[in-house]
Amino acid sequence: MSWARNAAICEDETLIDAYRTALRILERHVAAVPPSQRLEIVGNDISSLASKAFSQCFAHGALETAVELLEQGRTVLWSHLSRFQTPLDDLSGLNTLGESLSVEFRKLSTALRQTQDPLEFYKLKKEWEDVIKRIREFPGFSRFLLYPLYADLxxxxxxxxxxxxxxxxxxxxxxxxxxxxxxxxxxxxxxxxxxxxxxxxxxxxxxxxxxxxxxxxxxxxxxxxxxxxxxxxxxxxxxxxxxxxxxxxxxxxxxxxxxxxxxxxxxxxxxxxxxxxxxxxxxxxxxxxALIRSRQGITMSQHDHIRERFLAIGQHSPYEGKELRSVPDELNALKGLVAPTMDFTVLEGDAATTGNVLEAFKRNGWVHLACHGRPNPNEPFESSFAMRNGPLTLTEIIKANLPSAEFAFLSACHTAVPDEWTPDEMIHLAAGMQFSGFRGVIGTMWAVDDSVVKYMVTAFYDELLKDGRKLDASRAAEALHKAIKRVSNDKTVPLEQRIVLIHIGI
The missing domain is CATH 3.30.420 (Nucleotidyltransferase; domain 5)
Incomplete structure (x- = not known):
């Protein structure tokens, strides 16, 4: 790290190499510790290293390198999680050995993601790295799990x-x-x-x-x-x-x-x-x-029927916090718009518990959450949605297997607020939902007014379903764009509530 810092001060010709080396050391350091310790390392030791590298490369005209280093440094935490979720359908189809390695990789990835024992983690990681080394010997897999080049990005x-x-x-x-x-x-x-x-x-x-x-x-x-x-x-x-x-x-x-x-x-x-x-x-x-992954879509046809299912979750009376009195009206409006077009399920009140919601995520491609959002700026992976019996955390959602996630509307406060410890990584509830497999997500950058957001929700789904169309995640951004313009004509809706929603993904 000091090499990069001193090279920047002295404008040394080794500046870009210094940042590249620093980011490589960081990646290896983070990879060598259990997941529970990674946030502390990234937050305390290398705050903003990737954005600094980008600025220096930008100033020296190394624009493609700037993108590569920014991507490498910004995804230290996310990338280690995504590596445990890498699809290996192409490898499985090559031959028996490819299928065997694919199965072994998935098994070890799941174990690494779930273990809390440091000794077991180091043992599993050694086995996991050995499998990766063998996978890279296959034609077309030489850069498997390596950071992508600009040509890929x-x-x-x-x-x-x-x-x-x-x-x-x-x-x-x-x-x-x-x-x-x-x-x-x-x-x-x-x-x-x-x-x-x-x-x-x-x-x-x-x-x-x-x-x-x-x-x-x-x-x-x-x-x-x-x-x-x-x-x-x-x-x-x-x-x-x-x-x-x-x-x-x-x-x-x-x-x-x-x-x-x-x-x-x-x-x-x-x-x-x-x-x-x-x-x-x-x-x-x-x-x-993240955007490239979102566009890859779902290749397993056996899950296609799940993508056509809609889950509406409403928790107006959570385990803590004020009552959200407009949630029932929001769900009723949603039901009137969506239920005639596709399989529609509602989980609300006492039924909207952490366990029930996680299980329902697995059976539905479209999810609408109307509840309290709880950002945790110091431990962003513990940010949560407030359910009836307790918090549904980002960590729990990431660990869940959601093979058919398609789109999520997070009608809750502060779901797209970045944490304070990792300025190089966008870690919040909306980004976590995208990482978990949802190809598109709508989140909120600050607090939403419970009595106002239902108008935005109604306008959004009305635009998405206009002219008899089916729900399509690739049209969500345009639907939100038009919904905001519609609501903007209503001067009773405050400006900060008209611009609070953002779209992430495809």
Missing amino acids: EKAAQCGPVIIVNASVYSCEALIIFQQRYPFPIPFELSPAALSRLSEQFREVTEGPAPAEQKRNEIVFILRKLWTAVVEPIVDALVKRFFLPRRSRIWLCPTGEFMRLPLHAAGLYSKKGAKLTDYYVPSYTPTLA
Whole structure:
């Protein structure tokens, strides 16, 4: 780590090699300890290493390397979990040995994911690494579980550009990624210190008490600043340089303090003022690899029927916290829209327990959660949804086997709030649901008003099912985009409630 730090100070020619080496050491260090200890290592020892590496590579014109190192460093925790969930259908189909290794890999991966015994962990990890070594001997598997190269990562942009919006202690910048095209750099004049002040200001206005008009004015000020300093230069490049048609899909991949700001809602908010949503349909992705995985879909036809099932979960009276009185109305509205089109199940009240919900996840491809969200900024994998008998944690959801997860709408507070310890990794409930297999997720960046969110929910599903269409996760971003425009015409809905929802994934 000190090599990278000193090389940056001295502008040494070994700078990029120093960051590459530091990230490789970090990855091996994290891989060598049980899962329960990894968050502490990443949070305490290497805060923001990946975003620093990106900024330095960006400054030296090594743009493809910047993407590779950012992806490597941002996914230290997620990648070790995803490696235990890697599909091996292609390997199984090669021959008997391939099938045997595939079975052994899955068995060891499950055991590694579940064990809490350090001695057993080290023993299993040695066996797991031996199996990986043997798998890499097969043709086409030489890079199995190795970090992808830029040529692989740019596939995330196959359906539209992905824009990395990076913040480090050195600088703030964006990089537009198209498939089969060299990435396009956009340096910002916004300083890291100014960005931190903007982020803190936004946190205060969304969390603190203030008269409605004052809150709106402060939010508009921040959204205008985001537009002029960050988003407008990106839109100008997309429109004037790349001629990207209006209403195209784009994906935002923010890091650091940018993860805490509503880039999707940036705009001038005046009569003739521009907004990002006037031009494009924005979604988010935690990483490029996460978006690529979400697009891979489900290959096992025996689970196709589960994808056509809808589960509505409502917990208006959880084990702790205030009662959510609008949840029953939200579920009734949902039932009226969705039940006529597909298999529809409701779990609510006393039936919405942690165990029942986890089991129901496995039997339904579409999930709607109306409940309290409980972010845990110090232990993000213990963030949870409040059920009748206790918290349903992100860790429990990740451990569950969800082979047919398709889409999740998280109608709960703070489901897309990044934690405080790992600024290089987007660890929150919405990202965890995507990691667990849901190809698309709608989450919330701050607190939602229980009495207002039902209007957003109704508008979203109405748009998704318009003209007799079936539910389709690939149209969710556009449906949310249109739903927000519909609700925005209702001036009784506060601005912060109109922009609280974000879409993640395909």
